[in-house]
Amino acid sequence: MSKTKTTGTTHYEILFIVPNKFTDDEAKAIAGQVEKTITASSGQVSLREYWGKKRLAYKIKNNAFGYYGLCEFDLEGANLAKIDQTLRLSVDILRYQIVVKKAKTEEQIARELKIRAKIDSKKASEEKKLEEKTKSSSVSPVVSKSNDKKVDLKDLDEKLEGILNAQDLI
Numbered sequence: 001m002s003k004t005k006t007t008g009t010t011h012y013e014i015l016f017i018v019p020n021k022f023t024d025d026e027a028k029a030i031a032g033q034v035e036k037t038i039t040a041s042s043g044q045v046s047l048r049e050y051w052g053k054k055r056l057a058y059k060i061k062n063n064a065f066g067y068y069g070l071c072e073f074d075l076e077g078a079n080l081a082k083i084d085q086t087l088r089l090s091v092d093i094l095r096y097q098i099v100v101k102k103a104k105t106e107e108q109i110a111r112e113l114k115i116r117a118k119i120d121s122k123k124a125s126e127e128k129k130l131e132e133k134t135k136s137s138s139v140s141p142v143v144s145k146s147n148d149k150k151v152d153l154k155d156l157d158e159k160l161e162g163i164l165n166a167q168d169l170i
Contacts, residue, residue: 008076012100013073016069016097017096018069043079049069
């Protein structure tokens, strides 16, 4: 018996990227097709997450953005080759990676969701505080040293944008 292949069901995780040429709805449909491929190979999907459009770390086939999807599933080791071959030949998937993952209990999943909710609420409260600070502090005028005129920050921002967008800088 081989050391690498298992005879029973194993818990796997797949992370895949759909190219940016598709819309958000089409990318969700492709994620559904990946799940159908798993279930057609007698696998059971236990977790599915759609992360949406994200910037890629580097361009893959001239794509700077992609739609990310994540699935966890249970499958027999012998059927994994079918899924791998189907995804490798698919034009709708830029990249994918399948890894063996330790199955989580419902307790662990609930604990992680609770932690994620706390983190999200802290981020939201920090963003609220930041917005309140920016609203409470009005736009302060900047004094120019050359002619002692008060210059508004909005005017400076507009001038800076004009300079940066100029085509004749080079």
